[in-house]
Amino acid sequence: MRSFFKIQVLFLILILISSRLYSQESGNEKLFEAPYLFGSDTLIELSITTNIKELIKDTGEKSKYHQARLSYQLGDSVVSMLVQLKTRGRFRKDRSICKFPPLRIKFNQASSSYTLFHGQDKLKMVGHCRNNSSRFQQMVFQEYLIYKAYQILTPESFNVRLARVTYKDSAKDVKNLEEYVFFIEDFEKMAKRNGKIPIYKDRIHQDNTMINKVTRLAVFQFMVGNTDWGVPTLHNIKIIAKTPTSRPVPVPYDFDWSSLVNAPYAVPNEILDIESIHERLYRGYKRTPEELEFVFKEFRMKKDAFYALYQNTDLLTEKEINRVIDYFDEFYEIINDPKLVEVYFIDGARQLKYK
Structure with a gap:
């Protein structure tokens, strides 16, 4: 009799675990509900490793994607994934204006699954323009807060998420660079959300x-x-x-x-x-x-x-x-x-x- 009750308790525990791990979405079962990047305003701590010199010098009209690795801490573990980076924009691509141009980040769907960047394809990153400049860092924060201010008026606006990024040079030619950036929600996802x-x-x-x-x-x-x-x-x-x-x-x-x-x-x-x-x-x-x-x-x-x-x-x-x-x-x-x-x-x- 006692073993029968143990089996029942074990069965109930399994049901509870299953209900937490599975969610119903459009009639299909999906394992583990991944976190939503723009579902929080908490600062993200990231590191991005790439060939920095090659990346920031590639500012022509036909700039290409460069291989990179993005990592962040999750509890006692490190989440790491392959990504691609390319320079973007027009005015701020000019090296006389910005020593560090704006970037676009492209995620590998397989390696980013069930991470903070689950479901993301390409995102704009707004960054510091000039290295180690307190003024340009304040500019990043000011622009980020304008997006947040417009959200006060309407949800028909772009979500943003602030991150502190440590850029690491894969070629070991450039010292680590720590700067703030923010990610901007994808246009089509913003439309769908509304x-x-x-x-x-x-x-x-x-x-x-x-x-x-x-x-x-x-x-x-x-x-x-x-x-x-x-x-x-x-x-x-x-x-x-x-x-x-x-x-x-x-x-x-x-x-x-x-x-x-x-x-x-x-x-x-x-x-x-x-x-x-x-x-x-x-x-x-x-x-x-x-x-x-x-x-x-x-x-x-x-x-x-x-x-x-x-x-x-x-x-x-x-x-x-x-x-x-x-x-x-x-x-x-x-x-x-x-x-x-x-x-x-x-x-x-x-x-x-x-x-």
Whole structure:
């Protein structure tokens, strides 16, 4: 009798273990639910081993992928996988601008299975631009926090995950380099997370997108001091939609030319009537005061969350935090003053030109 109860207990334990190891997904059993890279804001500690000199010098239009090994600690074990790296971007690929260009990382599906990078294919990495520079490191944190700020407004935004990376040179010619980077969520996965599909068509006018959402986007860009974007040209903008014929939603990315990031290489486009990236310019189209007020209310509701994001961070120096708060204070003074709203958002708005 006692052995019978032992068998029952053992059977129940096996059921519990099985229920933890297996999950039902689309009717198929899947062993072990892998962690989701963007499911946490916890800092990731990584090491990446590759031929650093060959990688960072390969900045031509046809740059290739370079073999690398990515490793991170998991408890008492080390998780290690083969990956590939290549330089990406345009402006920051210039060696006179960035000594260390932005990277794209490509994962091997077999070796990354059941790791933190499970299910990822290719991801953008935003990094430090110049080695051992506190200013450029602050720029990485500032851009990362802008992505987090936009997430406060809407889930129709790119997820990001911060990591501290130790770069190790496989050729042993370069000393280990420790810098911060952040990963940006894949475009198609971001669209799917929001129940939408990616749209690759360009020449879509701002006012042919969801009006309230593109106005909110434009006001946000005004808040962080960024004029380096455009919907029709898909310049630092991605488009998602419910269906191919639905009104699309623009999603911003790449904020390194914003006032908050304060990059030394950032200057306004010549066609804009401003002299500095710190000078605010609304790049949205003309709206009525009522339409603007509808959007401003959301920014007022989220004000405490925006401020807390920066006031509670340990990433930025006190000087950088104060600079952001002062810039946000100016933004809220503007949207709370009807006269300034008229100057910046109505008289200063872009005008529609219909044929």
